[in-house]
Amino acid sequence: DIQMTQSPSTLSASVGDRVTITCRASQSIGDWLAWYQHKPGKAPILLIFKASNLKSGVSSRFSGSGSGTEFTFTISSLQADDFATYYCQQYHTYWTFGQGTKVEI
């Protein structure tokens, strides 16, 4: 099974900050990686697919990069609406989520 390790698990930040989350796969997954945003009581939202492709309609302050086993997710300038938990997910072999990164004030 492919394991996904996200860091940090919690991130304290302020509006306007640049935020970076790292996701590491236990084996190479090419660029078969997605990033999701999840707020309590709401449906998770797809932000990025294929490691760096922004979903249509999603703000360009979100970006992703990486391939193989190392991936990065960045919010260029944190907005109040961005406080949430973010998950990476590999879909190279079945599907595995990282443990999540909670972005809080």
Added chain:
Amino acid sequence: EVQLVESGGGLVKPGGSLRLSCAASGFTFSVYSMNWVRQAPGKGLEWVSSLSSSGSSRYDADSVKGRFTVSRENAKNSLYLQMNSLRAEDTAVYYCVRGNGFPRGYFDLWGRGILVTVSS
């Protein structure tokens, strides 16, 4: 409106059964793979089961293999999850999720989730 709406959750005793349903609307259900993902209280997201657009190919997480069965009725735009031999660790919010690509597909549309509680 493009949406997925789950139903059928609730409280069930350990060893019991429950069937979740997911009603899809606003898109051509029959061309998409579909999935179930869950989130236990205080935990992260966990993939549960996936089903191809035709229903001919299916994958299950090891944690539910042999106990849960995903199925679909394309004529009714509906996805199901039959859950048997339920355990306390199956307690979670269950999300119905649309897949984009199969088997290598990301999850591009999520329902709001339905709570399943397994407790005596």
